[in-house]
Amino acid sequence: xxxxxxxxxxxxxxxxxxxxxxxxxxxxxxxxxxxxxxxxxxxxxxxxxxxxxxxxxxxxxxxxxxxxxxxxxxxxxxxxxxxxxxxxxxxxxxxxxxxxxxxxxxxxxxxxxxxxxxxxxxxxxxxxxxxxxxxxxxxxxxxxxxxxxxxxxxx
Numbered sequence: 001x002x003x004x005x006x007x008x009x010x011x012x013x014x015x016x017x018x019x020x021x022x023x024x025x026x027x028x029x030x031x032x033x034x035x036x037x038x039x040x041x042x043x044x045x046x047x048x049x050x051x052x053x054x055x056x057x058x059x060x061x062x063x064x065x066x067x068x069x070x071x072x073x074x075x076x077x078x079x080x081x082x083x084x085x086x087x088x089x090x091x092x093x094x095x096x097x098x099x100x101x102x103x104x105x106x107x108x109x110x111x112x113x114x115x116x117x118x119x120x121x122x123x124x125x126x127x128x129x130x131x132x133x134x135x136x137x138x139x140x141x142x143x144x145x146x147x148x149x150x151x152x153x154x155x
Contacts, residue, residue, distance in 0.1 A: 042151035051141020052133035071146040082115040106139035
């Protein structure tokens with residue numbers, strides 16, 4: 001049976017993108033005047049190297065540009081938590097006894113998804129979804145503090 005997915009989807013999967021992320025990017029539209037067209041999803045890449053995370057708005061349009069992501073490193077022996085207040089997503093990274101962040105990209109993505117599953121339908125947290133950037137990020141990179149940064153790119 002022939003693969004019914006588009007060539008674009010198959011190429012994205014071959015590059016290592018997850019099926020969910022490949023479906024999102026497969027449907028992304030581009031304006032003839034530039035790379036950001038009507039219907040694009042806002043996105044943000046945080047971290048470096050093996051700790052890169054792609055945060056992407058689940059719905060197309062400019063609403064996603066209003067969401068922010070912030071990583072906080074504070075205190076000693078703190079747990080990893082994720083919260084959302086009016087579209088401002090705050091990830092409090094876990095720390096060790098010396099106050100050094102210990103949360104990896106995989107930890108953050110899993111904590112976010114657990115937190116999103118517990119939200120009320122329609123909560124802002126459920127409109128943003130994180131994925132590891134693949135290829136190139138295996139998720140073992142430890143995250144660092146990040147000032148509140150808006151998702152961007154949707155018009």
